[in-house]
Amino acid sequence: MSLFPTLLSVVTPYPPLVPSVGQAVLHLFCHVPPGPGHVRSGPGPGPAASAAGFDAEVVRHAVKSAQTDGYQVIAAALLGHKADLGLMVLGPDLWRLRAFQTDVQASGAVPVASYVSLTEISEYAAGVPEEMRQARLFPQLPPEGKSAFCFYPMSKRRSAEDNWYSLDFESRKELMMGHGKVGRTFHGRILQVITGSTGLDDFEWGVTLFGVHPDDLKDCVYEMRFDEASARYAEFGPFYTGMVGDLDVVLTALGQGAPGGSA
Amino acid sequence: MSLFPTLLSVVTPYPPLVPSVGQAVLHLFCHVPPGPGHVRSGPGPGPAASAAGFDAEVVRHAVKSAQTDGYQVIAAALLGHKADLGLMVLGPDLWRLRAFQTDVQASGAVPVASYVSLTEISEYAAGVPEEMRQARLFPQLPPEGKSAFCFYPMSKRRSAEDNWYSLDFESRKELMMGHGKVGRTFHGRILQVITGSTGLDDFEWGVTLFGVHPDDLKDCVYEMRFDEASARYAEFGPFYTGMVGDLDVVLTALGQGAPGGSA
Amino acid sequence: MSLFPTLLSVVTPYPPLVPSVGQAVLHLFCHVPPGPGHVRSGPGPGPAASAAGFDAEVVRHAVKSAQTDGYQVIAAALLGHKADLGLMVLGPDLWRLRAFQTDVQASGAVPVASYVSLTEISEYAAGVPEEMRQARLFPQLPPEGKSAFCFYPMSKRRSAEDNWYSLDFESRKELMMGHGKVGRTFHGRILQVITGSTGLDDFEWGVTLFGVHPDDLKDCVYEMRFDEASARYAEFGPFYTGMVGDLDVVLTALGQGAPGGSA
């Protein structure tokens, strides 16, 4: 259990909390203060550096520890003011996800957005072949050669005129199949991971896209927006965009120097 | 009265403020700064640790004190950026709930979300047997073996087309009974505590769910969303998700070390 | 003029700014940092105490000074993360209300929500007896024995289907009288103070309720929600809930010790 294994075993041998199907997923989007590895314009530490409070080594430790416990961790450098560092962690035990979050926060990174969800087989895909079922419940991430990253949450609309939840199953299934058909035209350019969050977070699904090019993300989401399932029934939350990479590459892009404390 | 009993008795013997039926409930969702019990990457205190301002012992004191006065306190470690520590306290006197909140804030934990509500017998359940009535007005929490936790507030919609408050009592009762029927299919997997907050907080009800598995929470809320009472008439606020546990387990998961100041 | 009378008289004898009818009302909802009067777990000041910056004596001075000038001040300890200390001040001069706010801010309390409004005789109550008229324009607060407190702002809806401001006067008056009838069934349990804020703050009215029991607040607002004036035409802002008390009782409940600096 990461940074505090002995403490926990002393206090209480609590049982893990795991979904009965699939895996738990935590997206953490963090602000990272400017780091000491950054070159400054004058002699001595600049004004921002002295206020900095981020220890990249603690994040490296947190990620390695989770990976050692069998959890997948995807790292991304994000663009824009919303967040600097994106971390997506997947695995069975919610307590272990929280331990990962606690470890990350101990680095001085500040989670400013997040998403809690579970991998799932949607009710419209109940009969998919076992291989596809495994790929959805236990995705292997990140995909090779697709470093363009975005995440957004979404829900189905419940307005008086366009109420997804008042449609019968067959109508919804048909709409979702048309939706999937558009998505499949992006095969090879986009990997889409949809995780369920009804009852767990503010929207009903989290969508994580991995693309070859950044315009693959744009073209895919744009084209799907004309599909009736999106055009009439989708409500979108905020979008987080960036580049997936090895943790060291991501941290370096955030100005956090080389690994091993040499910064 | 917790940490300042003598002061209060000196100043003024104010009377308690209690609901005429049922109990008062306060949900507090707090940010907790990284604590001193966390292992750091280098010698000496890391950058975040020096800025930390949380004293776990003060929270332990606050909880014990409230329990000594006969109040129930449920603790949860939460996932994501919204909050770290969830505390739900139930009991008769609003002043005592505030004293609990004051004690918690004195620890350095910062309430960043909350909910104020009262246990109640809904008007649609006016005739339930006495045992069920007691279970609703005086729930015994947390339930055994259900450590998956979520909380969300909700209101009934008042749009021109779907206005819950323009329906007559019989229509509303019928909708609520259909709603309850779906809920009962999750018996044993989910315990649902609905508390009333019209006039007290921003939504009309607070919903606290305790589940065996995290996907029980998801499946239950997802399935109910198709029920007409939700599909057409429900408006949901933010969702807070985490794991219920003994306070020491929860604090340890938040990196706040072992009890007794040994961290 | 409170804490800086001589300065003002030296600088400029500005004229007061008063409504031509009734009184000005300022609701201030403040965060109060944990105070030095709170018992800590270890020797010496705890981590939060050292960062505290609240001087309860300054608030006491501000309140006494306003009362000396003939202004009413109601104090409430609030529940939840939105605010700790609620202060409602009523009187003629807007400059004096601002002086009160300046004095309160000088204590280290931080206003995080507020409401600016005026007492008024609504156009639907133009012909009420003089006694009732005086009670509305110059309410005597807080009422005896009603320490359950809530405040919320509200506006009338202006949607295409339900547009209050497109109704004629007679229709509006009839709706308001039905509304008032429901309210009167809570006579003795609830005192309702409605102040006007169109053009002054974000909503059109501020509603301050004083109840015997906290469930009186809930039952009253819940029951009125079925009334057509609310069901179809009301939009509600955030709700602030707490307990009215003597300032010393309120400050003590917020962990700010006994008066006179003895904490």
Next chain:
Amino acid sequence: MSLFPTLLSVVTPYPPLVPSVGQAVLHLFCHVPPGPGHVRSGPGPGPAASAAGFDAEVVRHAVKSAQTDGYQVIAAALLGHKADLGLMVLGPDLWRLRAFQTDVQASGAVPVASYVSLTEISEYAAGVPEEMRQARLFPQLPPEGKSAFCFYPMSKRRSAEDNWYSLDFESRKELMMGHGKVGRTFHGRILQVITGSTGLDDFEWGVTLFGVHPDDLKDCVYEMRFDEASARYAEFGPFYTGMVGDLDVVLTALGQGAPGGSA
């Protein structure tokens, strides 16, 4: 150019940026930390004073400098948590408005809300007499004897049923003339300054009202709300309310002592 004239002339003689018609207007609403001129309860500086970082003299300098350059500056003490100090500055050059803002921020005042707009002759008033035209493009502010102040931004609605921008010019003109007729009944009690901000700020117009009494503001906005142009077509932003006065009076009301550094 205010506090840095020599620097600018050395670096680059950039050209001013002025509207081809009328004047540029910047509303700045600032938080002001408690100042050193405030009387404290004990010996030595109180807890808040030591954290204060506001130099009233810098604001006085900023205002005088802008006035010397021919810009009008209106100062108001505001009520409530939204902001303490309101400054409205009018003049030709956007760079000069920014220099004013930079000067104000150098005082330690923190702009927390603002509005960017231009004076204009609306398309419905194209043919007004020259004197009225000058009064709208170059208003002389503040008006004598009207110290009740409020500001709010607004837009015209574009819903499916009530879409202002789908109406033809004649219909819009008729609605605006009805609107103006209501406004004129407040002549002498209210001065209304409407500035255009489509493409410049989040709403389409900024409305600044100066009233004799605070209830003049309330009565005027309330009455206009029944007018069809408002009832069906107006969307309002937040309202900022306060008292206009000489800068020294305003700063004193904010606890910032007497001018000349004598506080």
Next chain:
Amino acid sequence: MSLFPTLLSVVTPYPPLVPSVGQAVLHLFCHVPPGPGHVRSGPGPGPAASAAGFDAEVVRHAVKSAQTDGYQVIAAALLGHKADLGLMVLGPDLWRLRAFQTDVQASGAVPVASYVSLTEISEYAAGVPEEMRQARLFPQLPPEGKSAFCFYPMSKRRSAEDNWYSLDFESRKELMMGHGKVGRTFHGRILQVITGSTGLDDFEWGVTLFGVHPDDLKDCVYEMRFDEASARYAEFGPFYTGMVGDLDVVLTALGQGAPGGSA
């Protein structure tokens, strides 16, 4: 790669991430703390200066470095509380844009708003001449003599009555051509740069306008609002307004003194 070239080359030779067509665009809107170059009212550093943490030289370095790598950087001084410094950077590689952002943040400037988008040829302009195509995919910015700046994001509406994404291509194309016709009447007064962000940021397009006069911005956006494509189908985000200039002019306007550390 700007401030950390050697580090990156040591760690990992990661491949660039570029759109398959056009360029990546990052708008950064930053708060800049009051700088040391500002004249203060008294001897020694004033209260705000001591808390300042901005090093203008670091921003100059960041901009020069990006320009050296072939990226365009447009700088603007912004008006109002939303942000002080606007930076718009265009170029091929998302990692390089992030390096620019990291460099900017190292100066102490704090990004408080931003936009992530790509240059594009809209589907309605598929057949434009090659010269126009190049101008849209690789715009040369800023345009000469147009220093009035504004940025806003927008999406097309998806309501039940006015759903852009349910229209067929021909209807949309016709609406867009009418829209373009209005825009062309502002030729010479306005340069409009529309970049695509569906799937990348919260709205579907980013609109950057450069105008000769500030009222050109206002008149253009106001006139287009009557066009059906805007009137019925546009949803607008926040507007950021300011003045484009050489970086040194912009920094000086923000009180950050002369270049070369001579302030």
